[in-house]
Amino acid sequence: xxxxxxxxxxxxxxxxxxxxxxxxxxxxxxxxxxxxxxxxxxxxxxxxxxxxxxxxxxxxxxxxxxxxxxxxxxxxxxxxxxxxxxxxxxxxxxxxxxxxxxxxxxxxxxxxxxxxxxxxxxxxxxxxxxxxxxxxxxxxxxxxxxxxxxxxxxxxxxxxxxxxxxxxxxxxxxxx
Numbered sequence: 031x032x033x034x035x036x037x038x039x040x041x042x043x044x045x046x047x048x049x050x051x052x053x054x055x056x057x058x059x060x061x062x063x064x065x066x067x068x069x070x071x072x073x074x075x076x077x078x079x080x081x082x083x084x085x086x087x088x089x090x091x092x093x094x095x096x097x098x099x100x101x102x103x104x105x106x107x108x109x110x111x112x113x114x115x116x117x118x119x120x121x122x123x124x125x126x127x128x129x130x131x132x133x134x135x136x137x138x139x140x141x142x143x144x145x146x147x148x149x150x151x152x153x154x155x156x157x158x159x160x161x162x163x164x165x166x167x168x169x170x171x172x173x174x175x176x177x178x179x180x181x182x183x184x185x186x187x188x189x190x191x192x193x194x195x196x197x198x199x200x201x202x203x204x205x206x
Contacts, residue, residue: 033098033136033204035062036090038123039083043105045075047140047190051101054197060204063097065090067107067123076106087122091129099204100130104141104161104190124150138200140187144168147184157181159188 035055039048048064055062066073066083073081107114114120124146131137131152139147144158145167153171159179160168171184177192178185185200187193 032058032060033206034096035060035099035101035138035204036094036097036126036130037062037064037101037103038067038087038090038126039064039073039081039103040105040107040123041066041068041073042076042078042107043073043081043103044141044190045077045079045081047105047193048075048103050190050193050197051103051138051200054201055204058201058205060201062101067119069119087119087126090126091122094126094129094133094135097130097135099136099138100127102127102137102139102143102146104139104143108142108146128152134183136183136185136203138185140193141189144171144173144184144186147171147186153184156184158184159186159192161189 064083065087067087071083128150141161142164144160145164147153148168148170156171157179158171165173178187178196
């Protein structure tokens with residue numbers, strides 16, 4: 031039976047990355063719900079395309095048990111994360127990521143996803159692929175230079191152009 035996936039979409043989100051996951055999930059009958067990491071469901075892609083997510087990250091908190099996997103869809107919001115780390119939606123996002131990781135759920139993402147997973151302390155002993163600019167930030171896991179890494183329940187790609195190198199493994203894990 032296919033697993034249920036929660037997708038975190040930062041604002042602005044990398045549309046190319048986000049849509050690769052969503053299309054693969056749709057085409058393979060995998061249930062998912064997109065949560066905007068924002069105060070409202072209205073977000074944009076990094077190229078300015080307006081999107082309406084299914085819900086907001088605040089409404090995912092406390093409902094982690096309803097999902098088997100978490101996708102962190104990276105975007106242009108991550109480079110300025112430090113300036114906005116205290117925003118309630120970012121605090122909640124980090125709590126949700128930590129809850130998923132501590133429960134041993136499937137963790138999926140690209141670009142700075144591994145950095146966010148590492149930041150909350152759930153990558154200990156895991157090999158992760160991460161954007162080269164975020165590589166020095168990895169303190170708990172082991173950042174590699176590979177296009178993607180699959181290590182246990184962690185599926186990470188260096189950037190949106192490398193998602194294709196792991197998507198078949200992601201789909202296989204979600205169909206188990």
